[in-house]
Amino acid sequence: MKFFLDTASLEEIAEAASWGALAGVTTNPTLYARIGGKLADFEDHIKKICQLVKGPVSAEVTASDTEGMVAQGRDLAKLANNVVVKVPMTLEGLAATRSLADEGIEVNMTLVFTVPQAILAARAGARYVSPFVGRFDDISEDGLDHLASIVAALNNYDMRDEGPNGQQVEVIAASIRNPNHVTQAALIGADIATVPFDILKKCAKHPLTTNGLAAFEADWEKVKQQ
Ligand code: G3P
Numbered sequence: 001m002k003f004f005l006d007t008a009s010l011e012e013i014a015e016a017a018s019w020g021a022l023a024g025v026t027t028n029p030t031l032y033a034r035i036g037g038k039l040a041d042f043e044d045h046i047k048k049i050c051q052l053v054k055g056p057v058s059a060e061v062t063a064s065d066t067e068g069m070v071a072q073g074r075d076l077a078k079l080a081n082n083v084v085v086k087v088p089m090t091l092e093g094l095a096a097t098r099s100l101a102d103e104g105i106e107v108n109m110t111l112v113f114t115v116p117q118a119i120l121a122a123r124a125g126a127r128y129v130s131p132f133v134g135r136f137d138d139i140s141e142d143g144l145d146h147l148a149s150i151v152a153a154l155n156n157y158d159m160r161d162e163g164p165n166g167q168q169v170e171v172i173a174a175s176i177r178n179p180n181h182v183t184q185a186a187l188i189g190a191d192i193a194t195v196p197f198d199i200l201k202k203c204a205k206h207p208l209t210t211n212g213l214a215a216f217e218a219d220w221e222k223v224k225q226q
Helices: 010-018 029-034 039-052 066-077 091-102 115-123 134-138 143-156 179-188 197-203 207-225
Strands: 002-006 022-026 057-060 083-088 107-112 128-131 170-173 192-195
Touching: 002 010, 002 197, 010 022, 010 039, 010 197, 022 192, 039 057, 039 066, 057 107, 066 083, 066 091, 083 091, 091 107, 091 115, 107 115, 115 128, 115 143, 128 143, 134 143, 143 170, 143 179, 170 179, 179 192, 179 197, 192 197
Parallel strands: 002 022, 002 192, 022 057, 057 083, 083 107, 107 128, 128 170, 170 192
Antiparallel strands: none
């Protein structure tokens, strides 16, 4: 499983990239608003993110009609070679995904919750589908169960491998709220987890690691004094 960072913060992306395991970034309008992003700066901001990370950077369209999404998607794709156009899971979004995919523009279909939505996204040519885990948990459903169903269903039709028609889709476990979501997404076989900065930091930590290191350091002091 690859790690993407789910943020629009340049500082967080730069720091996470320095840890050596970052494969991409996902943004959305909420994440851009959260860092105080201005409309006029949006395209420059996406360009800056694309320079900080080599892998795919998802930038989301905000139009709700197909034509508008396709036009925005084309503009976003011109910003950098590693831009992936994020499109919401609507009928208009499916149509936009087909148009953009046919033009060779990679799409990450977002706000995916169910198996039919994920299959439709894949069939419409999405390069990535993003099932949201935490938002199911928020309404007392098990988001990981839904993620597992989506991965299993796409596997049934070889849609996660290069299929006979060249179709290929990667599953991005999104709306990740804790390290256990990451653990379970990996066991389920999601291709990618897009993780908020604080959760990614938590993923690298464990009390036994901290305690073990403290013991090594204390014992090394004894060695130095012998
Ligand atoms: O990338 C979008 C998704 O990860 C959003 O997560 O926490 O707003 O449900 P959240």
